[in-house]
Amino acid sequence: MTMIEALRSAMDVMLARDERVVIFGEDVGYFGGVFRCTQGLQKKYGEERVFDTPINESAIAGMAIGMAAQGMRPCAEIQFADYMYPAYDQITQEAARIRHRSNGDFTCPLTIRMPTGGGIYGGQTHSQSPEALFTHVAGLKVVQPSTPYDAKGLLIASIEDPDPVIFLEPKRLYNGPFDGDHTATSQGWAQHPAGDVPEEYYRIDLGKASVRREGAALTILAYGTMVFVAERAVRDTGVDAEIIDLRTLLPLDLETIRASVEKTGRCLVLHEATRTSGFGGELIAEVQEACFWHLEAPIVRVTGWDAPYPHAQEWDYFPGPKRAARGIARVMEA
Known part of the structure; x- marks a missing residue:
């Protein structure tokens, strides 16, 4: 699988495995996401489990936090990490603090997926790497995979986690492994196959290098x-x-x-x-x-x-x- 296929497989597995899981964001439903990570999931699971949202990152985060606090396991997509700034207040002031502010009465099992980094000629507003803005925030977990195998296992673990997870997806790795040198092809994709990824459920525990x-x-x-x-x-x-x-x-x-x-x-x-x-x-x-x-x-x-x-x-x-x-x-x- 490519990383895109591995991420889609992780969401597919979790939608089938846990009825509390929902997938939503800008264009993730009918269109299948700008990078096609969610392609086919709405058709398979219906519009109540996989659905589109308005172009409103603050609303996406706020809705996801409310769902998570009430026992669901939302996996929300911010279309590009660069777009997360309107949602940053919701993520850092609410999601990251719910467990502690409520003395453990509420948790926030929320995963927010964000394509991160450059390499697709997306310019200043589609290419940023904001991971340090999240690692500074107590109460969040921050994940960034490098291989399709890890991407699937880590995303499953993130969706299952009882606390909010920021899941950063390197765009240069979406369509295949990268040989580290952009001169290999016009966009730097290495000419060798994607990684071996099991179709079934597996997880990679967070916090393990x-x-x-x-x-x-x-x-x-x-x-x-x-x-x-x-x-x-x-x-x-x-x-x-x-x-x-x-x-x-x-x-x-x-x-x-x-x-x-x-x-x-x-x-x-x-x-x-x-x-x-x-x-x-x-x-x-x-x-x-x-x-x-x-x-x-x-x-x-x-x-x-x-x-x-x-x-x-x-x-x-x-x-x-x-x-x-x-x-x-x-x-x-x-």
């Missing part, structure tokens, strides 16, 4: 599309690096991170979002606190620019294999 590549010389922390950029940079440089795919940003799997950095003694952080106040800063702080006496060199981060998303320079903005390779060289030479 994955070791994508074992190594002894360097730990690379990445998530989403940047996992493939890291793999390409490691192949190009020949450094024996261990690549950790975080998968869940909040809660963070500090145990896996700590074990890797203690083994390698070096660490590089890689993400697509802007550098200043990006999630990489939090990762560096956590590694510094937990692994200071094991570090043999300063931690290096490779990120997007501190600038509004540049439509005309999209592929220069992204950290690619060459920039990642320069970062690897810095931390190895220090």
Whole structure:
């Protein structure tokens, strides 16, 4: 399956498995979503289980929170992560706080799916990576998969979770694995098959990172599309690096991170979002606190620019294999 097919399969499985699950958002019903993630689900389950909403992100979030507080398990889609700002108040002031404000009388088993990142020539309002805005909010869980297999298992776990989950989907990975270098094709899709994904139910517990590549010389922390950029940079440089795919940003799997950095003694952080106040800063702080006496060199981060998303320079903005390779060289030479 591609990631789109895997996500659709996860929603299909949960709609069949749990009558409390509903899917809704802009164009997700009849049209099947702008990326076709929900294609065919309305026809299969009906308009009461899979339905369209007005172009009103605040209303989408508010309705989902109300449903969740009353025992349903809504899986709402914000068409692009860039569109979530009108809903940010509802998500952070209401969804994230219901359990604590009610002293546990109410929970909010809500999943909000958002396509994130660039790579489709969508310009400034269709390409942002706002994960740090959510990882700062106590009460939320934040997930970003990199493979179709993980996407399905993590989405099922998110829908089953008793608390609100922000589920960020890297758009560059929707239609197939990415080889980390956009020069492979016009949009950077690798020419090899999608991942093996079971059709039946399975889940991947939130808060567990994955070791994508074992190594002894360097730990690379990445998530989403940047996992493939890291793999390409490691192949190009020949450094024996261990690549950790975080998968869940909040809660963070500090145990896996700590074990890797203690083994390698070096660490590089890689993400697509802007550098200043990006999630990489939090990762560096956590590694510094937990692994200071094991570090043999300063931690290096490779990120997007501190600038509004540049439509005309999209592929220069992204950290690619060459920039990642320069970062690897810095931390190895220090």
